[in-house]
Amino acid sequence: MIIDRAEVIVTSPDRNFVTLKITTSDGVTGLGDATLNGRELAVVAYLREHVVPLLAGRDPHRIEDAWQFLYRSAYWRRGPVTMAAIAAVDMALWDIKGKVTGLPVYQLLGGASREGLLAYGHASGKELPELFDSVREHLADGYRAIRIQSGVPGLKAIYGIASQASDTGGGEARYDHEPARRGELPVQEDWDTRAYLRHLPGVFEAVRHEFGPELPLLHDGHHRMTPIQAAKLGKDLEPFDLFWLEDCTPAENQEALRLVRQHTTTPLAIGEIFNTVWDFQDLIREQLIDYVRGAVTHMGGITPLKKTIDYAAQYQIKSGFHGPTDISPVGMAAQAHLGLAIHNFGIQEYMPHGEKTNQVFEQSFTWQDGLLHPGDQPGLGVTLDTDEAGRYPYERAYLPYNRLADGTMHDW
Numbered sequence: 411m412i413i414d415r416a417e418v419i420v421t422s423p424d425r426n427f428v429t430l431k432i433t434t435s436d437g438v439t440g441l442g443d444a445t446l447n448g449r450e451l452a453v454v455a456y457l458r459e460h461v462v463p464l465l466a467g468r469d470p471h472r473i474e475d476a477w478q479f480l481y482r483s484a485y486w487r488r489g490p491v492t493m494a495a496i497a498a499v500d501m502a503l504w505d506i507k508g509k510v511t512g513l514p515v516y517q518l519l520g521g522a523s524r525e526g527l528l529a530y531g532h533a534s535g536k537e538l539p540e541l542f543d544s545v546r547e548h549l550a551d552g553y554r555a556i557r558i559q560s561g562v563p564g565l566k567a568i569y570g571i572a573s574q575a576s577d578t579g580g581g582e583a584r585y586d587h588e589p590a591r592r593g594e595l596p597v598q599e600d601w602d603t604r605a606y607l608r609h610l611p612g613v614f615e616a617v618r619h620e621f622g623p624e625l626p627l628l629h630d631g632h633h634r635m636t637p638i639q640a641a642k643l644g645k646d647l648e649p650f651d652l653f654w655l656e657d658c659t660p661a662e663n664q665e666a667l668r669l670v671r672q673h674t675t676t677p678l679a680i681g682e683i684f685n686t687v688w689d690f691q692d693l694i695r696e697q698l699i700d701y702v703r704g705a706v707t708h709m710g711g712i713t714p715l716k717k718t719i720d721y722a723a724q725y726q727i728k729s730g731f732h733g734p735t736d737i738s739p740v741g742m743a744a745q746a747h748l749g750l751a752i753h754n755f756g757i758q759e760y761m762p763h764g765e766k767t768n769q770v771f772e773q774s775f776t777w778q779d780g781l782l783h784p785g786d787q788p789g790l791g792v793t794l795d796t797d798e799a800g801r802y803p804y805e806r807a808y809l810p811y812n813r814l815a816d817g818t819m820h821d822w
C-alpha cells in the first residue's frame with residue numbers, strides 16, 4: 411500500500427477550515443487538520459505547492475519518517491504555517507493507520523488512561539449578571555470546569571467576551587462565539603492593562619461567592635501583561651484558587667516566567683501559539699509552567715505533541731491543549747485521542763462547533779457528563795462530506811487586534 415494522492419479541502423461552514431485528505435492505493439482515506447486561524451490560505455499554498463507533490467508513492471505507515479522528512483528536508487524549520495501543514499500530514503497518516511488496523515488512534519498510542527477527558531468551556535460577560543448567566547448555561551451543558559472572562563469598566567470591546575457587531579462599530583459578528591470574524595479588515599478593540607488588573611480580582615471574588623469553592627475556574631490573560639504585572643495578577647488571584655492563569659505574558663520571552671513564578675503559586679498555562687518542543691524547552695525544564703497549551707494542529711501533529719507531553723511528564727507538567735473552534739473537528743479528534751492515551755492529561759479546552767460544521771464533518775466524538783471521548787471508530791473517527799463542504803467556499807476572516815487609548819498597538 412502506498413499513498414496514491416492527497417488533496418486540500420477548504421470549507422467555511424460556520425468558519426474557515428483547511429483539511430488535508432490522503433488516499434492510499436487501497437482506497438483508504440485519512441484526514442488532517444491544517445487550519446491556521448486568520449492565515450488559512452498560507453497553509454493551503456504550503457500544502458498544495460510544496461507538500462502534496464512529495465506524498466504520492468510514500469509508505470503511509472512510516473509516520474515518524476514522513477514527519478522527519480517534511481521537517482528536516484525543507485531546511486526552513488518551525489513557524490505556524492510549516493507546522494500546521496506537517497500536522498495535517500501526520501494526523502492523516504495516524505487516521506489511515508487506525509483504519510488499516512481497525513483500531514481507534516488512542517489504542518495505537520497506548521490505550522485509554524481514563525474514561526473521558528475533563529473539558530472546560532468559555533463563560534463570559536460584560537457585567538457580573540451576564541457572566542453569572544453564562545456560567546450557569548455552561549454548568550447546565552455539563553461543564554465541570556469553566557474559563558471566566560469579564561468586561562472591564564471603560565473598555566468597549568475586549569477579547570474573550572461574546573459581543574454583537576454593534577459593539578465594535580459594525581464589524582461582522584463573531585462566529586462560533588470565538589474572536590475571529592468574517593470581513594475584509596480586522597476589527598479594532600481597546601485595552602488598558604491597569605484597568606483590567608484593578609477589576610479582575612473582584613470578578614473572581616464575586617464568582618467564587620456565587621458558585622462556591624469547588625468549581626475549577628480558569629482565566630486567559632492573552633499575553634497582555636508585562637512580567638511584573640502578571641506576577642501581581644497571579645498573586646491577587648491566589649485567594650480564588652484558579653485551576654490556571656493562561657498566557658499571562660507574551661511567552662516568546664521564556665525568561666519572563668521566572669519572574670512571574672517567584673511571586674505567585676497560581677498555576678500557569680502557556681503555549682497555544684507555540685509550534686515545537688523547542689518553544690517549551692526552558693519552560694518545562696525549569697518548571698516555569700504547569701500546563702502545556704500546544705494544539706495538535708499547530709505543533710506539527712500527534713507525533714511531536716506526544717513527545718512534548720512525554721517530556722513535560724518528567725516534571726509533573728500536564729496537558730491543556732488549545733481547543734476553541736479554530737481547531738477543526740479533525741484536529742479536536744486527534745488531540746482527544748492523544749489526551750485519552752497520555753498519563754499526564756490535565757484538561758481539554760472545548761467549545762462545540764456550529765451545526766453546519768457538524769454536517770460537513772461527521773464525528774464519533776461524544777460529550778457526556780462533562781467528559782469528552784473520541785469514540786471507538788477505527789482511525790480518528792471523523793469523515794468529511796465533500797459535497798457539503800463544497801457548499802461553503804472560503805470567506806476572508808481575521809482575528810481582532812487592540813490598541814491602547816493613545817493609539818499604541820498592543821499585544822493580542
Ligand SMILES: [Mg+2]
Nearest residue numbers: 630656657682
Ligand atoms: Mg488562550
